Amino acid sequence: MSLAVSSLTLMRSGRMIVSDLSFALTPGRATLLRGPNGVGKSTVLRAIAGLMPIASGSVVLNGTPLTDRDAFQDQVLFAGHQDALKPTLTVAENIAFWAHLFGGDVRAAMQSFQLDEIADRPAHACSAGQKRRTGLARLALAKDRPLWLLDEPTVSLDQATVERVASVIRAHCDAGGMALIATHIDLGLTDADTLTLTRPRPVTAAEETDPFMAGGWE
Numbered sequence: 001m002s003l004a005v006s007s008l009t010l011m012r013s014g015r016m017i018v019s020d021l022s023f024a025l026t027p028g029r030a031t032l033l034r035g036p037n038g039v040g041k042s043t044v045l046r047a048i049a050g051l052m053p054i055a056s057g058s059v060v061l062n063g064t065p066l067t068d069r070d071a072f073q074d075q076v077l078f079a080g081h082q083d084a085l086k087p088t089l090t091v092a093e094n095i096a097f098w099a100h101l102f103g104g105d106v107r108a109a110m111q112s113f114q115l116d117e118i119a120d121r122p123a124h125a126c127s128a129g130q131k132r133r134t135g136l137a138r139l140a141l142a143k144d145r146p147l148w149l150l151d152e153p154t155v156s157l158d159q160a161t162v163e164r165v166a167s168v169i170r171a172h173c174d175a176g177g178m179a180l181i182a183t184h185i186d187l188g189l190t191d192a193d194t195l196t197l198t199r200p201r202p203v204t205a206a207e208e209t210d211p212f213m214a215g216g217w218e
């Protein structure tokens, strides 16, 4: 059980964002993905989640390559900047919807993120923090997915909920899971590993005119 990322290169709109990145995650460990704004943290998480193409390199999770799309993604939970809520559905309905996808216990997920009080509120009528808590209830549903990819999971959350999220991540890792977390906020995961991204070298004139690179993907 592991995630192995080898020589990963990622492009956005013809610009090289990440160059030749290699790292491995081992079961039972959380890794904080660090680096300044715009360095590519979300890009790395989205690429591993299969949400954007990779230019070169390989990503293998528990022996399954990223290119084996369904088998790979069945092992991954991605929680991005957006809360992925359906605005007209209530909080409870949104969580029930995800439970169809991930399995898990809707009531326990709601309790875990203290959502009972707002269970019947349409998502569009929730505050930013309530939306985020609802979105994070996916963590309680997707316990069986070994790899969690979390992009700034605690933005808009109060301190108590930040600690709650940290304890859910800790429990996931204690059960043998892996988590890769981009965050500018201290989650209190004192024993987590750290992976710091730095900017790739500037794009050369030759690369600028290369038709493959100039094409872009977005």
Ligand SMILES: Nc1ncnc2c1ncn2[C@@H]1O[C@H](COP(=O)(O)OP(=O)(O)OP(=O)(O)O)[C@@H](O)[C@H]1O
Pocket: 012, 013, 017, 035, 036, 037, 038, 039, 040, 041, 042, 043, 044, 182, 218
């Ligand atoms: N949709 C897009 N199309 C093209 N380029 C993009 C797109 N989204 C982001 N980028 C660029 O990709 C680079 C990496 O962005 P990314 O969001 O991965 O950074 P980040 O490290 O997560 O930043 P932050 O800490 O601000 O969240 C940035 O230079 C950004 O301008």
